[in-house]
Amino acid sequence: MKKAIFSTEISLLRRTMQRLLRRNAHSNLTKILRKTHQADVAQIMRSFNQLEQKTIFSLCPTSLHKARLLEELDEALIENVLIKESALNISKIFRYLDTNDQATIISMFRENKQKEILKKIEIDDKEEVEEIMSYPDDSAGSIMTKETFTLNQNTTVKESIKKLQSFPENDKIFYLYVLNDQDKLVGVVSLRTLVTSSNNKKLKDIMIKDIHAANTKTDQEEVAKTVAQYNYLALPVVNRQNRFLGIVTIDDVVDVIREEASEDFLQMAGVGKDREILLKTPIENAKSRAPWILASLIGGICAASIISYFNTLLEQLIVLAAFIPVIIGIGGNVGTQSSTIVVRGLATGRVDVANTFPLIMKEVVVGALLGGLYGLVVGSASELITGAPMKDLGLVVGLSIFCSMTIATAVGASVPIVLKKLDFDPAISTGPFVTTAIDIIGVALYFYIASTILIP
């Protein structure tokens, strides 16, 4: 464990490395790389250009060093620094990576190169890597680590400690998983229990038998929720026959929780789900955002058609145009609040999908309360700022705000729930979709109410 450094020091280190890069002071850079924590190097490399990233990677003194750095790098950077490396060099680095990281990295290459690399890595690793690559993305199988410590249930405490001592150094040993003669998972023993039990006891006498496990297809979000809810350090992964396959560890769960939160954020705003969007070029960035903007475009054109339809009304009462922004803006705002609350509630398990009617009703009540309040305020304000050019303008504006906010909460709360029930990600572009729906509904409502009340 190298000493970690604080964010103020990171900036200093970044500037130093940038200067040394410019001066081609390679031996100095290698010295710095030798004593800096790889997590810090990975963070600094994000702000370097592709050539600089490759230089830094090539200057790492050993394959072990390169492996540690790869563990911390973003995927876009891994692709960049490895793209030109030979399969042989990659296989040398892979010796120091666990099979899960190997599988993740190999998946980044084209099929030809995948085969080449697989041929060059050790035969045991090859099988495990291919196994992990066979599981669906974002499943427990795809994020589990195979490097775990398992023992037969008839092993004694003394033998267990001896075996533990001969097992290669690995930070990820939190529990000993106990198997029966058929390699089925039957129990778990914490290191602490092992240390504090008498030497001659067998594992089956000290193990906890009631254990929670995921299967290979369990969604990583589900795994993360379980680990968080029950405060586990790791969750075992088994196949259908309860045969032990590997574990998902807490450090990977922490990454999953952060990634899923980021994805939800980006998806809700309609930016796609690429967590590394900050590392993309403006063109790539625009490409992933463009499709979601379409929603507001289509909504906008619908709204334009509706307003055009009420052309005659608008010609008589030109002042109506002034309140279009506030009616759709305030509706969009409160609708986004509702959808955010529901999306986050679904993600954290606080919203129960089986029982959503009371939740939607509650949102509608909140919408009506806020709509009543702000309808009154804007309705009165409208008469003031326009000098009340006609009777009932305030009533039309106020009533439209009330209706638009009430409907907005219903739409905002329902959209993610419907998405979830249809088995889509509830966060997918919920933001643009909700605001666009409210643009259309708000405008239609407003002109309908105006034509009903103002034209006898």
Added chain:
Amino acid sequence: MKKAIFSTEISLLRRTMQRLLRRNAHSNLTKILRKTHQADVAQIMRSFNQLEQKTIFSLCPTSLHKARLLEELDEALIENVLIKESALNISKIFRYLDTNDQATIISMFRENKQKEILKKIEIDDKEEVEEIMSYPDDSAGSIMTKETFTLNQNTTVKESIKKLQSFPENDKIFYLYVLNDQDKLVGVVSLRTLVTSSNNKKLKDIMIKDIHAANTKTDQEEVAKTVAQYNYLALPVVNRQNRFLGIVTIDDVVDVIREEASEDFLQMAGVGKDREILLKTPIENAKSRAPWILASLIGGICAASIISYFNTLLEQLIVLAAFIPVIIGIGGNVGTQSSTIVVRGLATGRVDVANTFPLIMKEVVVGALLGGLYGLVVGSASELITGAPMKDLGLVVGLSIFCSMTIATAVGASVPIVLKKLDFDPAISTGPFVTTAIDIIGVALYFYIASTILIP
């Protein structure tokens, strides 16, 4: 470790408990509570009313049971179930809680009751609880646990294992913290290193000396980032003189990461920062959302004034009104994308506050790209759907979309950065603020461009 259950089973259990509550079948409920994991009971209790929550809590068979349940309950529920309990009963339950949980719970009561409870708990605990209560909210000090295992650096491995065996059962022992004679933190030893080292070695010979620590005032988000970045299981907390005070453990870090993500989500949408908003009544809910709606109200009234100002123009060219929604909608949409990317980047440390100019410029380029594309599309569409009632309508609409999207990305990316630099939470109501700003800017731009191009 009781067996954890899956979400499908949770629904079944909820219905069973609800039925037993209705029938007052208290002894059956106690039986269920005895064998169900407290995390599951806590989740189910969220959908019960306050009286039912109190009943469930009172039916827990022992004080230990109640303590385990309190550890998992949401704050609003803890307040509800404990409000009528006597200080004596609370102190009995507290015997099974670590000092951090005790401090969190005591802080919920009014000062009188706080003193009463503090008087009744053990003297050692009292001091520690008061210490934790003295640290600022959301600091490392306020979330650290004092129940840790520390040893002097001259202790031998054999003695250490012996002491570990006599230490009360605690899941949270991941590392042994090694202190010198002045109680200063000088190193750390993992349980695994302890188990695999020879008996006569001293801790100072096997410990890792280069360690990362937080101080009591370090923000919990900073602690979480460090633990996530370096894959730690716990982070020690020290005072200014490097005296060891306690540790923040990974399970608490997982909670912090989830909480901070939820808070960012809610704040960005302008819902306040109350993670338990789903548990609130509609009135309380509306109260925390109302202030943030004010932004769109003010923005809407500004937009209305601007449109009123261009009254004469609008009277001549009534068709302009039709494109107000699409210009502000599409701008708000792309602006929200930018601010979401930046807010999340700041939260995960991917955006470097010291170097934000390139980021804002990049967003502006993306805005211009998307603005060019959609300006062209909507400009052409506008001529089509209105039947081109005048020359240059498409040009006005297209150019307004281009300008509004370009400015929206600049505003969207800058607002969270400016908030961060002013030491505010960058997520605070960024969503409503950005969309409102773009409402005003978009409308003003549109009518300015229209009056310049269309009126000779």
